[in-house]
Amino acid sequence: xxxxxxxxxxxxxxxxxxxxxxxxxxxxxxxxxxxxxxxxxxxxxxxxxxxxxxxxxxxxxxxxxxxxxxxxxxxxxxxxxxxxxxxxxxxxxxxxxxxxxxxxxxxxxxxxxxxxxxxxxxxxxxxxxxxxxxxxxxxxxxxxxxxxxxxxxxxxxxxxxxxxxxxxx
Numbered sequence: 612x613x614x615x616x617x618x619x620x621x622x623x624x625x626x627x628x629x630x631x632x633x634x635x636x637x638x639x640x641x642x643x644x645x646x647x648x649x650x651x652x653x654x655x656x657x658x659x660x661x662x663x664x665x666x667x668x669x670x671x672x673x674x675x676x677x678x679x680x681x682x683x684x685x686x687x688x689x690x691x692x693x694x695x696x697x698x699x700x701x702x703x704x705x706x707x708x709x710x711x712x713x714x715x716x717x718x719x720x721x722x723x724x725x726x727x728x729x730x731x732x733x734x735x736x737x738x739x740x741x742x743x744x745x746x747x748x749x750x751x752x753x754x755x756x757x758x759x760x761x762x763x764x765x766x767x768x769x770x771x772x773x774x775x776x777x778x779x780x
Contacts, residue, residue, distance in 0.1 A: 623704050630684075630696050631772045637680040638765045644673045645758050674756050675737055681727050681764055682734040685720075698723065698771065705775060712774060719771045726764040730754070 648655065648670055658666040688700035698720060705711040733754040 623708065626696065626701055626704055627772075627775050630698070630701050631775075633696070634684060634765075634768055634772065637677075637684065638768075640673070640680065641677050641758075641761055641765060644677060645762070648673075649758055677761060678730045678733050678754075678756075679737060681730055681761060684768070685724060685727050698768075701775070716771065716774055719767060719774060722767050723764065723771065726760065726767060729757070729760055 647658075684697055685699065686695050686697045688695060688697065688703050694700060702716055702720060705716070706713055736754070
């Protein structure tokens with residue numbers, strides 16, 4: 612009887628599947644970005660030769676999108692009285708499932724938060740007002756983007772979603 616499925620409320624299954632689908636879309640965006648800008652020096656040369664301004668702007672826009680996606684998937688379960696579809700919100704729902712490995716999930720969520728912390732100030736810079744101190748800062752509010760760190764974040768996020776499935780078996 613080790614194959615007995617845990618009864619899952621439709622809402623927890625729906626929430627898990629929907630959030631996982633969103634995460635897959637975010638990961639796809641990230642992988643496309645890496646493929647275009649980081650995997651082939653020959654491709655980068657072609658981009659720079661054909662439309663350097665356009666591809667430089669696209670690079671910046673895609674990085675901003677990736678940073679926002681990494682941070683918003685970890686937003687609190689609720690903000691401003693509304694329930695979010697995020698990892699912390701899913702975790703709250705799944706803690707009611709008898710086989711959900713709460714302690715292991717909490718460790719993964721903390722790992723995700725620590726990986727995402729690297730882009731937190733960048734995210735704040737993107738969504739904030741034009742703060743005079745930041746605007747006048749000689750560094751210009753620039754942040755370093757390290758694709759391998761974002762890749763590690765998505766690998767850990769995949770591990771979390773795998774864990775949610777293990778708890779249902």
